[in-house]
Amino acid sequence: MMALIPLSARPCPAGFFSPRNCQELPVHPAGEGQYNGGMRILLDEIMDQRNMSERQVSDLTGLPRSLVHEIRRGSRPRIDTVEQLAKGLGVRIGDLIESEYL
Known part of the structure; x- marks a missing residue:
């Protein structure tokens, strides 16, 4: 199951979503909240x-x-x-x- 991490809890990856929408970035449950660029x-x-x-x-x-x-x-x-x-x-x-x- 994917989780959403609040904007205040992590930085928004550069070049992904705009900072105001960063809270919508899905995070792999076993991951560290880092986006690997595979999308x-x-x-x-x-x-x-x-x-x-x-x-x-x-x-x-x-x-x-x-x-x-x-x-x-x-x-x-x-x-x-x-x-x-x-x-x-x-x-x-x-x-x-x-x-x-x-």
Whole structure:
């Protein structure tokens, strides 16, 4: 079972979630609360399967095209952005994320 550690109890890993959303970072129960960088957003694969452009994803999700582009190139979005992507694309959040912890 994954646990959430309060923001005050640990630092937010650089380049992951913004500090205000760091409390949403899941922590492996046996781990030390450190993120190993193994999570990957599968947006590019979903777009390829559906033959979608960044503009189409932007229109469906309400996210700026520039943000869609950044995510495709490896940027790690905030959890609310992942939720917005999943909702707009009609997939589960778990379908958008590749991680050893899912």
